[in-house]
Amino acid sequence: MSFLPSWRPGPARDAITSFLDESLALPADQRVAVLDNDGTLWCEKPNYVQYDFLVRTLHAAVEHDPGLGERAEYRALLDGDRATLGELGLQRVALALLELCAGWTPDEFTGRVRDFMAQEKHPGRGAPYPRMVYQPMLELLEALHGSGFDVFIVTGGGTEFVRAVSRELYGVRPDDVVGTLVEYHHEQHGDGPALVRTAQAQAEVNEGWAKVEHIQTQLGRRPIFAAGNSAGDREMLEYARAAGTPSLAVLIDHDDAEREYAYASAAVTLTDTEPITATAHRLGWTVVSMRDDWSTVFPA
Amino acid sequence: MSFLPSWRPGPARDAITSFLDESLALPADQRVAVLDNDGTLWCEKPNYVQYDFLVRTLHAAVEHDPGLGERAEYRALLDGDRATLGELGLQRVALALLELCAGWTPDEFTGRVRDFMAQEKHPGRGAPYPRMVYQPMLELLEALHGSGFDVFIVTGGGTEFVRAVSRELYGVRPDDVVGTLVEYHHEQHGDGPALVRTAQAQAEVNEGWAKVEHIQTQLGRRPIFAAGNSAGDREMLEYARAAGTPSLAVLIDHDDAEREYAYASAAVTLTDTEPITATAHRLGWTVVSMRDDWSTVFPA
Known part of the structure; x- marks a missing residue:
């Protein structure tokens, strides 16, 4: 089997293979790779997968308790009322x-996340969700593992959501996922101590500088490889790129309306004054065109 | 080489070997082990190793800036003034x-932690610090790894302190250490983004229920094996013990004044009304007597 078979020859593929070759000379401890998830490893359009999961959860909850449908946020979701959703705000x-x-x-x-992933279909394409991961990125994960990298997923999504399927989809251990956390509270159940989820998100959404901080606090080593697709990945990519030589920052450009979606990733903060692809070119990152650099987008 | 060679035959060793045998039937995902560090994997007397490191750092700092010695906390430390230290309080x-x-x-x-560990000697015994780990626990770590466990260190000590030496001492990856964290702040250095330590500890010291919460948030799987030695490990041990069958909670009892130290581990909260060894016996944990169950304490 050829190396990175779904990557077309070109500068992006060359940059990756050169980086992997050079990194073989490094001590194992330095071979650390971090990758964003939504839009980098799997499709994030038309909705974040986690959002689809939560809306599915809402439908199931309303079946049992129709009164829930009276709450403004839930009503708007059930009705697909985009105007009201916009007014209420995503948060x-x-x-x-x-x-x-x-x-x-x-x-x-x-368990519920795994059931959802196994049973539901992606609304845009009708495929099972596990088939909405990017085949070339699976090959890249395999190449990183094969080159002795410790590979971590650093996502703005819910830690537990991604972790529920990280091993199956990506070969990444659950504890190697760093994302946004909810608070837990503890209860004494009949059979001993237990934790249960609260509705309270932990202070910081895992985007921007928070990704860099959580790489330090939860992983403790500086990555020399980072991949992302949006402004929320900027600091993480800069941090990896500045780690020394060799290092590689990879930005996925969603420019393939035919096989996936074409969109400029949204700015995360008001201070993002340029598209992230422009930042990438300016800072010497490796920009991956889904349209040009990938011969295949989704697994067969 | 025999299995667990530094463990004398007896109920503690039997419990461990039975547990490892039974766990082989479990899916890999369930084979999760967590171990405390201070007093469980390495000696915590007469001081926590991290405390020795910080006092050594103080001495070096005062050499460069004698004025530091005027601060009450530092003065008391430099003078070994236990009365004043007691008044000021450990925190x-x-x-x-x-x-x-x-x-x-x-x-x-x-880098500084590694230098300290390589160069300084344990004040009680004059041995290099890496020789102050417990030989039988190194063998237990090896047995857990050999049985396909993912092994994590869950310590009340500083995450970064333990992580600096976890691979060398224990064969545990830096990101597999969960401890108490400091806050970081970020700076733009000449060569890119950087993090620097602040003097601010993060909210929660990793003891008691915090250990259980952080096992969930940072590791994401429930352990079926836990080892500890103090009241700060109680919830973690209960949590592992209640995980189902097989599960094992191991408590190290420091009852060997001759070869190590004999002491009852301090209560962590005012609500601890019994010694942790009594809790252990009451809850059916495996109590390890250093004196009786270990033929060797420290590596040769």
């Missing part, structure tokens, strides 16, 4: 959805 | 010591 809607999982144990949450 | 003293590392980058901190 308020997301927090309302998180409340649906409050009281669940970690095992219960993991 | 205030510890926070003052942490200030000495503020402004250091993670690499600088790791």
